[in-house]
Every structure is written in structure tokens, then in C-alpha cells.
Amino acid sequence: MHDVSSLPATHAHTPPTGFIRKYVFSLDHKVIGKQYYGLALAAVFAGMVLSWLMRIHLAWPAWPIPLLGKFSAVGAPNGVMTPEYYLSLLTMHGTLMVFFVLTNAPFAAFGNYFLPIQIGAEDMAFPRFNMMSFWTTFAAFLVMMASFFVSDGPPISGWTAYAPLSAVGKDAGPGLAMGQNLWAISIAIFCIASLLGALNFIATTLDLRTKGMSLARMPFSTWAWFVTSVIALLAFAVLLPACILLILDRVAGTSFFIPAGLVLSDKLQPHSGGSPLLWQHLFWFFGHPEVYIAILPSIGIVAHILPVFARKPLLGPRALTGSMIAIGFLSYMVWGHHMFVSGMNPFSANFFSVPTLVITIPATIMTLLLIGTVYGARLRFTTPALFCLGFISVFISGGISGFYLAQPSLDTYLHATYFVVAHFHFVMAVASIFGVFAGSYFWFPKMFGRMMSDTLGKWHFWLTFLGVYCVFMPMHYLGLAGNVRRYSAFVDDYLAPLIPVHRFITIAALLTGGAQFIFFWNLAWSRFRGPIAADNPWEATSLEWSTTSPPPFDNFGGKHPVVYRGPNEYGLEESGADYAMQTSPPNNN
Amino acid sequence: MNSGDQIDVKESRVPVGGEGRLPAAPVTASGVLRRPERSETGVWIGIAAISMSFAAFTSAMIVRQGASADWRHFELPRILYLNTLILIGSSVTLRMACARLAFVAGLGSEAPDAARKPFLDGIYWMYVTAALGALFVVGQVLAWRDLVAQGLFLATNPSCSFFYVFTALHGLHLLGGIGGLTYIIRKLSKTHGTAHTSGIGAVSVYWHFMDGLWVYLFLLLAMRT
Numbered sequence: 042m043h044d045v046s047s048l049p050a051t052h053a054h055t056p057p058t059g060f061i062r063k064y065v066f067s068l069d070h071k072v073i074g075k076q077y078y079g080l081a082l083a084a085v086f087a088g089m090v091l092s093w094l095m096r097i098h099l100a101w102p103a104w105p106i107p108l109l110g111k112f113s114a115v116g117a118p119n120g121v122m123t124p125e126y127y128l129s130l131l132t133m134h135g136t137l138m139v140f141f142v143l144t145n146a147p148f149a150a151f152g153n154y155f156l157p158i159q160i161g162a163e164d165m166a167f168p169r170f171n172m173m174s175f176w177t178t179f180a181a182f183l184v185m186m187a188s189f190f191v192s193d194g195p196p197i198s199g200w201t202a203y204a205p206l207s208a209v210g211k212d213a214g215p216g217l218a219m220g221q222n223l224w225a226i227s228i229a230i231f232c233i234a235s236l237l238g239a240l241n242f243i244a245t246t247l248d249l250r251t252k253g254m255s256l257a258r259m260p261f262s263t264w265a266w267f268v269t270s271v272i273a274l275l276a277f278a279v280l281l282p283a284c285i286l287l288i289l290d291r292v293a294g295t296s297f298f299i300p301a302g303l304v305l306s307d308k309l310q311p312h313s314g315g316s317p318l319l320w321q322h323l324f325w326f327f328g329h330p331e332v333y334i335a336i337l338p339s340i341g342i343v344a345h346i347l348p349v350f351a352r353k354p355l356l357g358p359r360a361l362t363g364s365m366i367a368i369g370f371l372s373y374m375v376w377g378h379h380m381f382v383s384g385m386n387p388f389s390a391n392f393f394s395v396p397t398l399v400i401t402i403p404a405t406i407m408t409l410l411l412i413g414t415v416y417g418a419r420l421r422f423t424t425p426a427l428f429c430l431g432f433i434s435v436f437i438s439g440g441i442s443g444f445y446l447a448q449p450s451l452d453t454y455l456h457a458t459y460f461v462v463a464h465f466h467f468v469m470a471v472a473s474i475f476g477v478f479a480g481s482y483f484w485f486p487k488m489f490g491r492m493m494s495d496t497l498g499k500w501h502f503w504l505t506f507l508g509v510y511c512v513f514m515p516m517h518y519l520g521l522a523g524n525v526r527r528y529s530a531f532v533d534d535y536l537a538p539l540i541p542v543h544r545f546i547t548i549a550a551l552l553t554g555g556a557q558f559i560f561f562w563n564l565a566w567s568r569f570r571g572p573i574a575a576d577n578p579w580e581a582t583s584l585e586w587s588t589t590s591p592p593p594f595d596n597f598g599g600k601h602p603v604v605y606r607g608p609n610e611y612g613l614e615e616s617g618a619d620y621a622m623q624t625s626p627p628n629n630n
Numbered sequence: 631m632n633s634g635d636q637i638d639v640k641e642s643r644v645p646v647g648g649e650g651r652l653p654a655a656p657v658t659a660s661g662v663l664r665r666p667e668r669s670e671t672g673v674w675i676g677i678a679a680i681s682m683s684f685a686a687f688t689s690a691m692i693v694r695q696g697a698s699a700d701w702r703h704f705e706l707p708r709i710l711y712l713n714t715l716i717l718i719g720s721s722v723t724l725r726m727a728c729a730r731l732a733f734v735a736g737l738g739s740e741a742p743d744a745a746r747k748p749f750l751d752g753i754y755w756m757y758v759t760a761a762l763g764a765l766f767v768v769g770q771v772l773a774w775r776d777l778v779a780q781g782l783f784l785a786t787n788p789s790c791s792f793f794y795v796f797t798a799l800h801g802l803h804l805l806g807g808i809g810g811l812t813y814i815i816r817k818l819s820k821t822h823g824t825a826h827t828s829g830i831g832a833v834s835v836y837w838h839f840m841d842g843l844w845v846y847l848f849l850l851l852a853m854r855t
Binding site: 166167236239240243244247248249274275277278279281282283285286289293294295296297300301313314315316318319322323326 | 675679
């Protein structure tokens with residue numbers, strides 16, 4: 042079964058020997074994938090610490106946090122953060138998580154490592170672009186983090202950087218001078234990196250599939266990365282112009298986004314006639330597809346992993362890929378639902394509401410297909426399988442609140458409350474991260490040649506799964522009770538009674554965050570001490586499992602696999618084994 | 631022959647040619663399956679992204695013009711008409727270069743004498759194309775100087791802002807095209823056109839697209855500013 046039917050390679054190239062070429066400026070997609078993963082880990086750690094600081098402040102606003110006081114004497118005098126510094130941390134939490142974690146981990150990291158292997162290629166189509174793509178992302182990360190260390194701190198305009206707040210400069214508040222410049226420059230660099238990465242993914246999928254790897258035989262994860270890269274190519278191509286115009290407004294005195302007659306800090310701003318709504322349109326034209334850039338790879342990863350542990354084929358594979366494509370298409374028609382209360386024409390709100398409700402149809406189809414796959418299966422309850430089930434759960438929990446928010450009449454009330462915070466954290470952030478966890482436990486043996494601890498993995502899963510429900514479920518209630526988001530403390534009469542709920546959420550967030558150290562420890566320990574992994578420890582069918590763990594430099598040891606079947610052949614009753622590798626010839630079941 | 635060359639190393643990594651793809655790749659006259667060139671795929675994807683960016687700029691321009699009554703019309707510098715002709719001319723010369731180089735590639739390495747003249751002609755027209763491109767960029771800078779002389783700077787009016795943004799970004803992209811042409815000329819000169827001529831198709835698609843993009847931007851600016 043494991044014999045790879047293969048054609049001799051046309052060219053067996055030698056791996057680089059120097060340390061720098063091998064591990065730092067490497068052209069190897071596998072090293073680049075790991076680099077993206079490492080960067081995402083660093084970013085998620087920073088983002089998590091920021092959320093802890095914000096949660097502690099929300100629950101106990103008067104508590105001093107000594108280290109924070111040392112870190113920023115201006116932002117947190119005596120360790121108690123100012124309302125403005127709360128907004129700075131909020132901005133950085135959102136920015137780091139959306140760009141450097143949710144875009145990098147499921148898409149750039151796993152996609153880089155596994156897309157070429159899953160289609161039987163030796164590397165990406167443009168390895169040099171690939172290396173540039175990572176190092177520009179890294180530069181963007183450094184520029185973003187640098188905003189912590191400039192005199193006025195990080196910007197306070199949120200990860201959406203709404204104009205004119207983001208466009209006017211220091212008169213509007215702390216962080217809006219150099220901090221906001223660094224933000225805009227960092228995101229522009231990130232756009233360029235993402236465009237290079239997306240270009241590579243698309244060209245690789247189109248041009249480098251091995252013999253027999255038709256589009257219909259591509260694994261679902263590869264399909265997801267492919268569709269995501271098309272979305273990313275067109276979305277970041279819009280955010281980049283938006284950032285260029287924003288930077289010009291900030292440093293060159295133009296008036297794209299800044300209206301006339303704006304008085305800030307008793308100073309009339311020297312701009313005229315710009316449109317703040319223009320920024321929102323450009324940003325959300327990128328921003329909504331970005332949501333799918335974050336979630337589609339995780340859906341693909343779960344659809345790839347779930348059949349392995351259900352030991353039966355994924356239900357409706359064509360419907361799944363069709364739904365991914367439909368989501369990719371529709372994701373460009375719904376951006377206005379972020380702007381129902383922005384002051385745009387109310388008729389537009391109805392126009393955007395309809396496709397927003399329509400896009401729930403492919404999303405629901407995918408969810409039902411995943412549930413249908415588990416139905417009646419003798420599931421192997423490994424850690425990756427648990428995280429797949431957890432993904433389905435949180436994706437549904439977050440998705441259902443989307444039905445309400447999609448309707449302008451309800452959104453007018455719920456907009457900018459914790460209901461929205463609960464919605465997007467469940468459906469986009471936690472769901473996507475569960476996909477990343479599933480992928481990590483599933484592919485770690487392939488990436489490092491060692492198994493992760495299943496016991497620690499299960500502890501990690503249950504603590505995280507219960508934890509995220511404790512953190513985000515009560516936020517729906519807060520939102521319905523009218524608790525606005527982005528406030529640094531709740532001192533109004535009607536908000537004060539809600540503080541006990543906030544304290545519960547904060548404790549849950551600290552514990553859930555603490556549970557992630559089990560994962561960090563498991564990663565580090567298993568990397569060196571985990572049991573040696575077999576080539577195909579999960580009895581899976583796709584091409585990455587037909588090579589060694591970890592794969593050699595050219596992925597298949599000087600050969601090219603030949604593919605005879607799809608990735609979905611599990612539960613074959615008539616054969617000896619209950620699955621068939623993509624590489625096993627039809628007469629050799 | 632040129633095993634150290636970066637593009638050829640990459641080309642040789644292609645797994646099993648076109649026959650692995652389903653449905654089948656186009657078949658050439660000799661019956662061999664034609665492998666789509668990777669660089670050309672890349673350029674088409676890049677063109678999709680660039681088109682999207684300029685579509686975003688265009689919609690920003692239309693929205694900004696309608697947002698308030700401060701839009702001021704100004705007369706486009708005359709030199710832009712000349713620049714446009716130069717750029718269209720460069721597409722023609724590139725076409726001439728490609729026709730000659732395709733002829734040389736068709737001859738293969740069997741008739742080196744018959745190939746020399748068209749090869750040199752092809753390289754000559756490539757140089758002319760790159761020179762016309764450079765001339766266009768210089769012309770655009772002169773157009774900027776014309777505006778500056780009228781007191782129209784980047785932040786003077788949104789119409790000027792969009793003019794500078796469009797011309798600067800298009801110019802930057804065109805400089806990339808000149809870089810691509812230079813790379814191909816150097817590569818061809820090393821191999822005398824007998825080796826695999828990967829990249830010519832990609833650069834030429836890109837160049838013609840830059841030409842078309844400029845004509846679009848020019849018409850847009852002429853109508854709006």
C-alpha cells in the first residue's frame with residue numbers, strides 16, 4: 042500500500058548546505074511553511090497577552106498591573122492603563138490576530154508546507170517569490186511591533202483604522218502620529234507579501250500538479266488554499282491602494298478620506314472634501330473577504346482530516362468544493378453589512394443584506410456535510426479529530442448569530458455591542474484557530490517526524506473547548522443587554538450591573554489562555570522527545586502520507602508520485618485495508 | 631549549457647510535463663504536449679491583481695469626485711499625447727522582436743547561420759522597446775514638471791492627487807517591465823536564442839498589459855480631470 046507508484050524525477054537537485062540558505066533565507070517551501078508557523082506563534086502569543094491585559098482592566102479597572110506600568114509609563118501610569126492605551130492594545134490585538142495569525146497560520150504556514158506535497162510537486166512555482174513573501178511578512182511584523190516602542194505608542198483607531206481618525210495625525214489622540222504611520226506602512230508591506238504568496242499558490246496549483254492529479258482529485262485542504270489564494274489575490278490588491286491613499290493623507294497633505302472643516306484639539310485640519318466612507322468601502326471590500334481568508338483554509342483542513350478519523354469518505358465532496366467556490370464569489374458582494382450604521386444610503390443596507398443571507402447557504406451546506414460525515418462513523422477520538430468536532434461546534438455557534446446581524450433592523454441595535462464581539466470571535470477567530478490546532482496535531486508527525494502527546498492534546502482540547510464557550514457565550518448576553526464594545530471601563534449605571542459577567546469572562550479568558558501553554562509545551566517537548574512517527578501514522582490517503590516523515594528536500598526522494606484516485610477513499614469494505622492511497626493503482630486495491 | 635541559470639533550473643523541476651494535467655494540455659504540431667510556461671501563468675495572475683488595484687483606485691476616484699464640490703478640472707499636459715504614442719509604439723516594436731525570436735526558436739540549433747540575422751534583429755527591437763519604455767517614463771516626469779510649473783502639486787486638489795498617484799504607480803510598474811526586458815535581453819545574448827526562451831512570453835504579455843493600462847488611465851484622466 043505504501044509503495045509509491047512513481048515516475049523518475051527529471052532532475053534531482055541537491056539541498057543547500059549552509060546554515061543561512063538552509064534555515065534562514067531558504068527557498069524550500071517546507072522551511073518557509075515552518076517559518077510562517079513560528080511567526081504566527083509569536084504573534085498569537087503577543088495578541089493573547091494583549092487580550093489578557095484588556096480583560097483584566099475591564100473586570101478590575103483600578104487594579105495596577107506593575108509590569109505594564111514599567112513597559113509604558115505614559116500609557117499605563119502606575120500600571121493602570123488609560124482609556125486611550127486600552128484602545129491601543131485593542132488595535133494591536135485585532136491587527137496581530139487578523140493579519141499575522143489568522144491569515145498566516147492556516148493559510149500561509151500549512152499551505153506553504155503541504156500544498157506542493159499534496160499535489161505531488163517538488164516546490165512552489167516561484168521559490169524566490171516564496172522566500173520574499175515570508176521575509177516581507179516578517180518585516181511587516183517588525184514594523185507593526187515597533188509601534189509599541191515609539192513615544193506615543195500604538196494607534197487607537199482599531200484594526201479597521203477608520204478614517205478620519207486614522208488619517209489626521211497627532212491632533213486626534215495618542216498613537217495617531219508615528220504609531221499610525223507604522224501601522225499603515227506595516228499593512229501595506231503585508232499586502233505585498235500576501236499578493237506574492239497568493240500568486241505563488243495559484244500558479245503552483247495550476248501548473249505543478251503531478252500526473253493524474255486532476256482538480257477533482259485534489260485534497261480538500263488544497264482546494265481551500267487554492268480558493269483562498271484567489272480571494273487573497275483580489276482582496277489584498279484593494280487594501281494596498283487603500284493603504285497608499287491613507288499614507289498620502291497622513292504624510293503628503295492630500296484629502297482622500299478627511300472631510301472639510303474638521304476641528305481637532307481646537308485646530309482646524311488643513312484638509313478638504315474627503316470621504317471617510319470611502320475608506321470604509323475600500324477597507325471592507327478587503328475586510329469581508331479577509332474573513333473567508335481566515336476561515337476557508339480551516340474548513341479545508343477539517344474536511345481533509347475528519348474522514349481520516351471517521352474512516353469513511355467525506356459526504357458530498359463536489360458540494361464541498363462547490364460551496365468553497367460559491368463563498369469565494371459571494372464574499373465580494375457583502376462588504377456593506379459592516380456599514381449598516383455608517384450613514385450610507387439605507388437602501389444599500391438592504392442590497393447588502395440579501396447576499397449576506399445568501400452566503401450562509403454554502404456555509405451551512407459545508408457544515409452539514411461535515412456533520413453528515415461524522416454521522417454513523419466509528420470515530421477514532423484522537424486529538425485532531427476532537428479539534429475537528431470542536432471546529433464544527435464553534436463554527437455553528439458563531440454562524441447562527443450571523444443570521445441576526447445580517448439584518449439591518451437588528452444590526453442597528455446590536456452593532457458595536459459585545460454581541461458582535463462574540464459573533465466574530467466564534468465564527469472567525471476561534472473556529473479558524475481550532476482548524477489550526479487540528480492541523481497542528483495532525484501534521485506535526487509529518488513536519489517533524491515525531492508524534493505529539495495525545496494525552497496532553499486531549500487536556501488542551503477540553504480546556505480550550507470549554508474555555509472559549511465560557512469566554513464568548515456570555516458576550517451574547519452582554520450585547521443584548523446593550524453593553525457597547527471598545528469602552529475601557531463600564532461606569533454607567535446601566536452597565537455597572539454587568540461587571541460580574543465581565544469578571545467571569547476575564548477569569549475564563551485567563552484560564553483558557555493558560556491552557557494554551559499545554560499546547561506550547563507539547564509542541565516543544567514532542568519536537569525533541571516525542572515518539573518517532575511512522576510515514577503514515579493516521580492511515581490517511583493523500584500524497585503527504587506517501588513520503589517519509591519528515592519529507593526529503595525534494596519531497597518524494599527523486600521520484601514523482603503518480604495519482605490514480607481521489608483523496609476520499611475510506612471505508613472500502615471489499616479490500617484488505619479500509620482505505621486506498623491516492624498513489625495505489627486501481628488493480629491493486 | 632546554462633545549467634546555472636535560475637529559470638532553467640526551475641523549469642527542469644516541473645514534474646512530468648503536461649501529460650499529468652487533466653484535461654489534456656494543448657498539443658503542438660509535432661504531437662508533443664505543450665507545457666504552459668510557469669512565468670506566463672504568474673504574469674497573468676499578477677495582471678489580475680494589478681487590474682484589481684487600479685479598479686480600486688478608479689472607484690476611489692469616482693467616489694471622491696462625487697463626495698464634495700472641491701474637484702477642480704485642469705488641462706492635461708500636452709506631452710502625455712506624445713508619451714501615449716511612444717508607449718503604443720513600444721508594443722509594436724516588441725511584437726516585431728518577438729516575431730523574429732520565435733522564428734529563431736523555431737529553427738532550433740540546426741541552422742545557426744540562418745538564425746543569426748533574425749536573432750540580432752530580434753535583440754535590436756528588444757532594445758528599442760526598452761528604450762521607448764524609458765523614454766515614456768522620462769516623458770511622464772516632464773508631465774509632472776509641467777504641472778508643478780502651473781502650481782499643481784500632489785495635495786493641491788484631489789484631481790491632481792489622483793493624477794500623480796495613477797502616473798507614479800503606472801510608471802513604477804513600467805520600470806518593472808523594463809527590468810524584465812533587460813533580464814530577457816541578457817539571457818538571450820548568453821544563449822544566442824537557441825536555448826529555451828522562457829520568459830519572453832511573460833514579459834511581452836506584461837508589457838502589452840502596461841500599454842493597455844496606460845491607455846485606460848489616460849482616457850480616465852482625460853475624462854475626469
